[in-house]
Amino acid sequence: MKRVVVMGHGGYAQGIKSNLEMIVGLPPHMYFIDLTKEDDLSDLKRKVDQLLQDFSGDDVLFACDLLGASPFRVAAEICAHHPGKYYTVAGLNTMAFLELSIVEDRTLSIEALANRAVESTKTAVARFPE
Helix, strand or coil: CEEEEEEEECCHHHHHHHHHHHHCCCCCCEEEEEECCCCCHHHHHHHHHHHHHCCCCCEEEEEECCCCCHHHHHHHHHHHHCCCCEEEEECCCHHHHHHHHCCCCCCCCHHHHHHHHHHHHHHHCCCCCC
16 A cells, blocks of 8 residues: 655644645545644654554655755665655645545555656646736
8 A cells, every 4th residue: 555644843734734625635544743933853753653653664765845854864874765655745735635635546555656646736727827
C-alpha cells in the first residue's frame, strides 16, 4: 500500500486535512503531522517514526510545506535511508493534494506518485486575467 504523510509548520497539515475533508472526504491512506511551537526537531522525528511503525513496510510519500525546512529535512533524512521506498515533495498546492487523495491507479510507484503530485501543482498554477 502507498501512504501519504502531510507535514508542515503550525497547523499546515491539519489545514490540508480540513480542506480535503470538505472537498472529497478524508482519504484513508493520508496522514497529517504538524510541527507545533512546542515541538523541537526530536519531537517531530518521534511523531514520524511512530507513524511509520504502523505502516509495516508500505511505501510512503512525504508532502511537506516548505523545501529545506524542518519537516522537509526530517522526511528527506528518512528517504536517504530508504531509497526507492520513501519520497519527499514540498510546496504542493490543493490540486495536488486532491489528486493524491483520489489516486485510483494503485500500480503507480511511489516515485511516479511523487512526480504526479509535482506536475499537478505546476499545471494548477494560473494567473487571471492572463
